[in-house]
Amino acid sequence: MSAASRSDLDVLREAIRETGVSRWAVVRAVLAGTMALGSAVGLAAVAAWLIAKAAQMPSPADIALAATIVRFFGISRGLFRYLERLASHDAALRGVVTLRERAYSRLAGSDAHRILGLRRGDIVARMGADLDAIGDVLVRAVIPVAVAVTVSAISVGIVAAILPLAGAVLAVCLVLAGAVPAVLTARSARIAAVVGTRARAEVSAAALSAMDGATEHRVWGTRGEAAEALARADVESERSHELAARPAAWAAGSQALFSGIALVALVAMGVMAVHAGDLDGPLAAVVALLPLAAFEAVGAVPPAVQQYFRSAAAARRLAELTDDADAAGQASATSEASTPDAASLALDGLSVAWPGMTPTPPVTATVAPGEVLAVVGRSGVGKTTMLATIAGALPPAAGSVRIGGTDASPALTGSVVAMTAEDAHVFGTTVLENLRVARGDVDEAEAWDALTLVGLDGWVRSLPDGIGTELGAGGRTVSGGERRRLLLARTSLVPAPVVLIDEPAEHLDDAGADALRAMVTRMRGEGRTVVLVTHDLSLLDLADSVVTLDD
Numbered sequence: 333m334s335a336a337s338r339s340d341l342d343v344l345r346e347a348i349r350e351t352g353v354s355r356w357a358v359v360r361a362v363l364a365g366t367m368a369l370g371s372a373v374g375l376a377a378v379a380a381w382l383i384a385k386a387a388q389m390p391s392p393a394d395i396a397l398a399a400t401i402v403r404f405f406g407i408s409r410g411l412f413r414y415l416e417r418l419a420s421h422d423a424a425l426r427g428v429v430t431l432r433e434r435a436y437s438r439l440a441g442s443d444a445h446r447i448l449g450l451r452r453g454d455i456v457a458r459m460g461a462d463l464d465a466i467g468d469v470l471v472r473a474v475i476p477v478a479v480a481v482t483v484s485a486i487s488v489g490i491v492a493a494i495l496p497l498a499g500a501v502l503a504v505c506l507v508l509a510g511a512v513p514a515v516l517t518a519r520s521a522r523i524a525a526v527v528g529t530r531a532r533a534e535v536s537a538a539a540l541s542a543m544d545g546a547t548e549h550r551v552w553g554t555r556g557e558a559a560e561a562l563a564r565a566d567v568e569s570e571r572s573h574e575l576a577a578r579p580a581a582w583a584a585g586s587q588a589l590f591s592g593i594a595l596v597a598l599v600a601m602g603v604m605a606v607h608a609g610d611l612d613g614p615l616a617a618v619v620a621l622l623p624l625a626a627f628e629a630v631g632a633v634p635p636a637v638q639q640y641f642r643s644a645a646a647a648r649r650l651a652e653l654t655d656d657a658d659a660a661g662q663a664s665a666t667s668e669a670s671t672p673d674a675a676s677l678a679l680d681g682l683s684v685a686w687p688g689m690t691p692t693p694p695v696t697a698t699v700a701p702g703e704v705l706a707v708v709g710r711s712g713v714g715k716t717t718m719l720a721t722i723a724g725a726l727p728p729a730a731g732s733v734r735i736g737g738t739d740a741s742p743a744l745t746g747s748v749v750a751m752t753a754e755d756a757h758v759f760g761t762t763v764l765e766n767l768r769v770a771r772g773d774v775d776e777a778e779a780w781d782a783l784t785l786v787g788l789d790g791w792v793r794s795l796p797d798g799i800g801t802e803l804g805a806g807g808r809t810v811s812g813g814e815r816r817r818l819l820l821a822r823t824s825l826v827p828a829p830v831v832l833i834d835e836p837a838e839h840l841d842d843a844g845a846d847a848l849r850a851m852v853t854r855m856r857g858e859g860r861t862v863v864l865v866t867h868d869l870s871l872l873d874l875a876d877s878v879v880t881l882d883d
Contacts, residue, residue, distance in 0.1 A: 338651075340644035347466045347647035350434055351427030358474065361423060364416035365479035366486075368409055369629050373487050375405035376625035377618045384617035416479075420471045428467035435463065435650065461536070462646035469643035476632035480510065487626035491598070491619055495611065498601045498619050502626065505594035510630040512590070513583030514637050521579055521638040531569040538562040583634035591627040598623055675701035675829035675861045677722070679879070681731035684714055684721040691729035692718065695879040701829070704852060704862045704874050709881035715865040716754070718881065719832045722863060723751045735830055750828035754835040756819050758810070763792055764799045766818060770825035782821040785854065786847035788814065813844050824851045830861045837868040849874060 338346075382398040484506045492499025542558040602616035611619070677699040685691040692714040699705045707715050720726045722733050724740040733740035735748060745751075750770075759766055767779045774782075779799060783789045791814060795801035803810060810818070816836070823833060836848050845868075852874050855862050864875065872878055 344644045344647045352430040353423050353427040357423040361420035361475050362478045366482045368412035369483040371405045371409035373625045377622050380617040380621035381614040384614040424467040424470045465643050465646035472639040473636040477636045480629040483629040505590045509587045509590035510633045512586050513634045516582045517579040517634045517637040521641045531572045534565040538565045594623045678734040683730040684717045685729040692881045701859045702856050703876040706875035706878045707865045713881045723749045749830045750826040751832040752823045762800050770822045782824045786817045786820045788817045832863045834865045
C-alpha cells in the first residue's frame with residue numbers, strides 16, 4: 333500500500349517498526365523516566381510533610397527518617413534522569429541507524445526515476461533530517477507521554493490515599509492539563525509540521541544549490557537569484573516556527589491555568605480537612621504541594637504532540653521514496669526473470685526531452701551484445717537526457733527504447749542498465765569503498781585489477797594507506813584526471829549488461845584515453861553493451877555505430 337493511501341499514524345507506525353527498536357528498550361526508558369519524575373513527586377511529598385512536621389517542633393529523631401528519604405529522592409531524581417536519557421537516546425539512535433541502513437538499501441536496489449526528480453538538497457533533507465525526526469518521536473513524544481501517564485497515575489494515587497476527593501480533583505485537572513493543550517496544539521502543529529518540514533528541505537536545497545553551483549552562479553551572474561531563493565526559503569522556515577510557537581504558547585497558558593486551579597483547590601480542601609479534623613497538618617501539606625511536581629509530567633504533552641506531527645510528516649516524505657523503491661525492486665526482479673538477452677539495445681525513432689524542453693531529433697539504432705554505440709552532438713542538445721531515457725529514468729518524448737526485447741523502464745535501472753554520470757560523486761571514504769559503489773562485494777583483488785586496467789594502480793600504491801586511503805568528499809583531494817580514472821575503474825566493476833557512460837574522456841590525457849579504451853575493450857569482451865556520450869570525436873573508432881543529435 334502506498335504512503336498516499338495510508339494515514340499519518342499508520343505511516344509513522346511503519347517507520348517506527350522499521351527502526352527495529354524493541355518494546356523492552358522503550359519500556360526500559362519509560363521506567364527510568366517514571367522513576368526520575370516519580371522521585372520528584374516523592375521529593376515534593378516528603379519535603380512538604382517534613383516542613384510541616386518540623387513546624388510542630390518534634391524531636392530530631394522523629395524527622396530523621398524523613399530527612400534521609402528527602403536526600404534519597406533528591407539524589408535518585410538526577411540518577412534516574414540520566415538513566416532515562418541514556419536508555420531513550422540509545423534506543424532512538426540505534427533505531428535511526430537501522431532505519432537509515434534499510435532506507436539506503438532499498439534505494440540502492442531501486443530505480444532512479446523518483447530520485448532524479450528531486451534536488452540534491454531535498455534528498456539530503458529526507459535522508460538526514462527526516463530520518464532524525466522519526467527517531468525523535470521516541471525520545472520526544474512516545475516516552476514522555478508514557479511517563480506523563482504513569483507519573484500522573486502515581487500522583488493521583490498518593491493524594492487519593494490521603495484525601496479521596498482531592499485525588500479526584502487532581503485527576504480531573506491533570507487530564508484537562510494534558511488533553512486541552514494537546515487539542516490546542518494539534519491543528520496548528522499539523523500545519524506547522526508540514527510547512528516546517530518542507531521549509532527545512534527548501535532551505536537545505538537552496539543552500540546546497542548556492543554552494544555547489546557557486547562557480548556557475550558567478551560566471552552567469554546569478555548569485556543574486558540564488559541568494560534570493562535562499563532568503564525566501566529562510567523566511568518560510570521562520571514562518572513555520574511562528575506557526576508552531578503560537579499553539580505552544582496557548583498550550584503553556586492552559587497548563588498553567590489548570591495547574592493553578594488544582595493547587596488552589598487542593599490547598600483549600602487540605603485546609604478544610606484539617607479544620608474538620610480529618611487530616612493532620614503534615615498530610616494536608618502533602619495534599620497541597622504535591623500538584624507542583626505532578627504537573628511537571630504533563631508539561632511534556634504539547635511538545636510531544638508537535639513532535640508527533642513533525643515525525644509523521646517526515647515519515648511520509650521518507651515513505652514516498654522507499655515505497656517507490658520497494659515497488660521498483662519487485663518489478664526489477666520480475667523484469668530480470670523475463671529478459672534472457674538483456675544486453676541487446678534497440679532505439680526506434682527515439683526522441684527525448686525533459687518536461688518543457690524541445691525534444692531532440694529522432695534517432696534509430698540497434699546495438700547487439702558486445703557492441704558500442706556513440707552518441708554525439710553539440711553541448712546542451714540532449715545527450716545526457718538520452719542516456720537518462722535509455723536508463724529508464726525518463727519516458728521517451730517519442731519513439732521507444734527496448735532492452736533485451738523489453739521496453740526500458742525504471743524497473744531496469746541499476747540492475748539491467750547502469751549509468752555513470754559525468755559528475756558522478758566521489759565519496760569521502762576509502763578508494764576501495766568508492767569502487768564498491770559499483771558492486772558491494774568487490775574484494776581487494778578485483779579492485780586492484782580495475783585500478784590496473786585504468787592505470788591508477790601506481791598512484792594508489794603511492795597513497796599513505798594504499799587502497800585504504802580516504803579521499804575527500806566530492807573528489808576534491810584528487811586531480812581531475814585521477815578522479816575520472818577512478819570513476820572509470822568503478823564503471824568497469826558495474827555488473828549490469830548495459831552500461832551508459834557520460835563524457836568519459838573529460839580531463840583525461842593520452843594515457844587516460846588509453847585506459848578508457850582498455851576498459852571499453854574489456855566490456856566488449858564480456859559481451860556487454862556500452863553507450864558512450866562524448867565530445868571527443870577521436871574516440872569514435874571505439875564505436876560500432878554512431879548517432880548524432882544535431883539537426
